[in-house]
Structures are given as C-alpha cells and as structure tokens.
Amino acid sequence: MKKSFNIFIVFLALFTLAGCSSSQTESASKTKIVKNYSYQKKAAKLNKQNDELKSDIKDLQNKITKDQDYLAENDQGTFSNNSSDTAKTNLANLDYTGTQEIIVNNNQPEFSDQDKSTSQGAWQTYGDLDNLNRATAANALLNSSLMPTAKRTGLTWNPTGWHNKKISSGWLYNRSHLIGYQLTGQNNNPKNLMTGTRSLNSPEMQAHEMDIAYYLKQSSSHFVRYRVTPIFRGDELLARGVQMEAQSIGDNSIQFNVYIFNVQSGVTLNYNDGTSQVG
Known part of the structure; x- marks a missing residue:
C-alpha cells in the first residue's frame, strides 16, 4: 500500500x-x-x-x-554683374566701429554656377560709370593668362571724391584699383578706379589680391571668379567701402566675401565730396 x-x-x-x-x-x-x-x-x-x-x-x-x-x-547667358541692391544698401548704411574689414554672408561669395563657368576661358569686364561718374563694379574670371608682364605706369585719372593731401603717414588717398593691376594688367582705366584711403588699399585690399595672385601662379589651370564693388551711400562721391568676393574654381583654396570700410585712422572723411579733416 x-x-x-x-x-x-x-x-x-x-x-x-x-x-x-x-x-x-x-x-x-x-x-x-x-x-x-x-x-x-x-x-x-x-x-x-x-x-x-x-x-x-x-x-x-x-x-x-x-x-x-x-x-x-x-537665363540670357550673362553673369550677375553686381550683388543685390538690397545687400549693397545694407552695406552702405553700416558705420565704421573700429574693425575695418568685416565678413559678409558667412564669407560665402554670391556667384551662380553660370558665373563660375570656365567654358569661355579667362575674362574681365568693368561696369560703366554711373550718372555721378562713380565706378560701379569690376568682374573677372581670373587666370595667370591675364596677369601682366610689364611694369605698371603712373595713374592720371582722378576718381570721384579725389581730394588728396599729405598726412603724417603719407598720402591720405590712393587711386585704388577695383581689380589690382597684378591680376589683370588694367591700369589707368576709369571704370576700374576709385578713391580709397591708404589703409583700404594697403594692407586691406592688397592682402586678398596677394593671396589670389599666389594661387593663380601655382598652375595655369587655376581660375578664380572675382568681383569688387565700391559701396556708396546715396549720392556721396567718396565710397563708404568696398565689397570683395572671390571663389577659386574646383576647390575652396580662395573663398571670401568681405566688406572693407574706406577709413583712415586719425582722419575724419567727408563722404559727400572726399574732403577731410585731420584729428
């Protein structure tokens, strides 16, 4: 059991x-x-x-x-000759506050694909003087083939606002090329000249021009799309500054969009006519 x-x-x-x-x-x-x-x-x-x-x-x-x-x-087959009118007006209304060069559009130049085409090779063109005889804009597709071999000669054209005088550091103004002579060989061309202070011309503009020139000399296949636009406020004869845009084609070795104020330390400028007062 x-x-x-x-x-x-x-x-x-x-x-x-x-x-x-x-x-x-x-x-x-x-x-x-x-x-x-x-x-x-x-x-x-x-x-x-x-x-x-x-x-x-x-x-x-x-x-x-x-x-x-x-x-x-x-599309009419033309490149954009200038930055937008609104952008230029905005730059013209800026006042210098101690920094001579400022970045525009996050340092991105405003060129379309059509603007950057190399199908026609290197070229340069200069906008007509406006109704006040002021320079407008200079455009180019830069290449070493445009660079001059002859030494630059003296300038005789007086751009608007040209009231030059000696100050402690030398001459107040330069006949500033929109596109530097070393890049295209353009010299005594009224459409390529503006009244610029010594500091605007050198070192500010020249520093960018030297970078471009160095890049172009490295290879005959290097191209740089370039635009320089003097910025005027209203009917003033002396530019408030200059906008410089550049883009190397095929890479970003050269890429900038800057605005440089047309000012000189220790000098008060009258932008209406270009006269000035030291101190």
Missing part, C-alpha cells in the same frame, strides 16, 4: 510540473504576441513617416526642378 502511495505522489508531482511548464510556456507566448504587436505598430508608424518623408522629398525635388527650368528659360 505504501509503495502504491509513493507511485501516486510521483505521478502527481510530474503532472503538476507539466502543468506549470505549460502555464509558463503559455505566458511566454502571450508576452511575445504582445511584443510582436507592439513592434508591428512601431513598424507601421515608421513606414508611414517614411512615406510622408518620401512625399516631402518628391515635392521639394519638383519645386527645385521647376525653379531650375525657370532659371534656364530666363
């Missing part, structure tokens, strides 16, 4: 363990089902977001294509 009882206890234990195992298995299965359902919901949500992003990307691509088609249809 005792032996039969013991056998019964063993069978009961095995049955209980089997039941527990089945219960645990069932519980684990339910957990996996819940997790799987959660994963499916997350996947569906991500897929929906992905579809929405694809739709947004497609809309943006369509807008880009439309804009490119519009630009292509309205």
